[in-house]
Amino acid sequence: MSRPWRVAVVGGGIAGLAAAVRLRDRAPAGTEITVYEQSGALGGKLRTGELAGQPVEFGAESFLMRDPAGGESAAVTLIRRLGLAERIVHPTVGQAALAVDGGLRPVPGGTLVGVPGDLERVATVAKPAADADRDGGRPLLGPDEDVAVGTLVRARLGDEVVDRLVDPMLGGVYAGRADDLSLVTTMPALARAARVEHTLTGAVRAAQAAAPRAPGAPVFGTLAGGLSTLVEAAATASGATIRLHAAVRELAPIAHGWRLTVGPTRDPELVEADAVVLALPARPAARLLAPIAAEVATTIGGLDYASVALVTLALPDPELPALSGFLVPATEGLLIKASTFFTTKWGHLARPDGIALVRASVGRYGDETSLHLADADLVATVHRELSGVLGVALPAPLASHVQRWGGALPQYAPGHGDRVAAARTALRAAHPTLVLAGAGLDGVGIPVCVRSGETAAGEIIEALGGSGS
CATH class of the missing domain: 1.10.3110.10 (protoporphyrinogen ix oxidase, domain 3)
Incomplete structure (x- = not known):
């Protein structure tokens, strides 16, 4: 007796959600898709919050509009598919600066x-x-x-x-x-x-x-209302069953697919699926792969990550230059490595009351001791360093927010692409219905992650034969 496909997507970041949408669009009608997310929220590093009564990104803030060949990026294509194209907005100020020799230079x-x-x-x-x-x-x-x-x-x-x-x-x-x-x-x-x-x-x-760019064509975009609207729309369009606080602890091959062990050790839930998309960071993916594909797990698990903190300040009527923000070379000896003047860069966020949102990024790979500071100390240090770089005494913040992203950014050593390709080839040969996706393998940025998830979905459809069984 025929039955619908059952596909498990492990990981509810944008790569996993893009895979789920692609499966819904191209897999046979009735395919059952379940997204398992260990945390209490979808979106991974896409997280829109609120500060001083205004939406602000606590994770990724934008996406590239074009792909490397010069066409529309995978993020923009997905946004169109989800009916959000009219929400795309672009920076109103594009010029950034470098903080060098104690001052700002374009x-x-x-x-x-x-x-x-x-x-x-x-x-x-x-x-x-x-x-x-x-x-x-x-x-x-x-x-x-x-x-x-x-x-x-x-x-x-x-x-x-x-x-x-x-x-x-x-x-x-x-x-x-x-x-x-x-x-x-x-x-x-x-x-x-x-x-x-x-x-x-x-x-x-x-x-x-x-990859020529038309004069004046925007490089970056974001969504009015925040990037969490992309997450919500993708989850809805996928028609998937969303399982939050649902950690997948084990994967085991069975006769016609996979058995997933979900939830706490004391009260596990066993779930069966015909195919699995692993859209997880490298190390959690490697832990699931270790019992079934040890060499692949070793390769994938060898990827290292950097941790960062994003410190956002709401400042009353600050003196800010007409810049989108600035970058800081490590040789300058500052805690801050980058800063974005949100309400200057993104004109749709400008406020009539003069309150400006400024975000700073802290934490460099191999030198992350600053991340051990308490939130209040991070805020104070960022405020002091911003004042020093800008050469003005910034007003005290009305509100602040510290978002810590532990192990957030993959560090791709030379040869990464070849290692990933070899791991995928080995996994495909042994387990064609288990496919990997995500930033740890294919690169950072929303378009790359979307493309990674969509490619994984295509491989699942091919492995299952293109029609329900």
């Missing part, structure tokens, strides 16, 4: 995550090495080569370009160091160009030309 244009395509344009912030970027007569990278971003840029352009430009740009996204992060994973377009071009500046220009 981030130079023409760079790719801080790597310059024109050395003259970055000279006001960082001086390239005297013999920078000479043509050596061959491509910068071999066909399958991956290196740390810092290794390549230091060798071609010198230390200042890395320390003052590339490192703070990467640190703002990954809370990591350029000297540790994979070029292929964090800057795939530049890596592709580096396999052809003989100079780094030439590779930057080639990567930019491969």
Whole structure:
């Protein structure tokens, strides 16, 4: 007797929810989808809160509008699918700054995550090495080569370009160091160009030309009302059964699929499914994989993460520059690594009463002792450092919020992509109805996570044969 498919999605972040929506759209009618989320809320690092009576993001604040090929990003496509396109808003102020030598300097244009395509344009912030970027007569990278971003840029352009430009740009996204992060994973377009071009500046220009942006076209977007509206809409559109406070503790293969052990040890619930999407951070995924695919678990579980804290202040009538925010090189010795002037950057959040929302990010990979400070001490330190960088005494905050994200940002060492591809190949061969998704494997950012979840859903549909059984 035929019956509907039963698919379990383990992890209720945006990757898991995107997988659930794709399954609902493309799996056979009647497919039963259940999303298991260990915490009490969906969305993962997408979390809209409220401060001083106004919505504000306590996690990711925006998404890229375009994909690496220049088309619409997966996030925008999903937003359209969910009927939220009219809520997309863009920054009203796009210029950011770098905090260097005790002051703010505009981030130079023409760079790719801080790597310059024109050395003259970055000279006001960082001086390239005297013999920078000479043509050596061959491509910068071999066909399958991956290196740390810092290794390549230091060798071609010198230390200042890395320390003052590339490192703070990467640190703002990954809370990591350029000297540790994979070029292929964090800057795939530049890596592709580096396999052809003989100079780094030439590779930057080639990567930019491969995905041209129309003049004035917005790079980033967010949603009026907050990114939690995306989470809520995806959960609804998926038609999935949502299980919160439902930790999946074990996975076991059975004759026609999988048995999941859900809930507390003393009172476990056993659930059967035909297929499973594991949309979890790397280490929790590895723990579930260990009994059934030990080598895959070892590979996936080897990924390290950085922890960060986001400190948001509501300030009455502060003197803020006309900037979206600023980045701080580690060489400046500040606790803050980045700051966003929310009510300046996002015009739809501007308030007639003059209250400004300012957020600062704290915590760098390998140097996270600052995160042990109490909330009140973090707030005081951030307030003091903001005043110092801006050169004005900021007013005391009317309200503040500290959001701690422990183990939030993956640190992709060189070779990450190859390791993940090999792990997925091995898992597919042994267990085709168990598929991995999420930032730990495919990269950070909402579009990448959406695409990861959608790809996993497609693999599940293919593995189950494209129709119910």
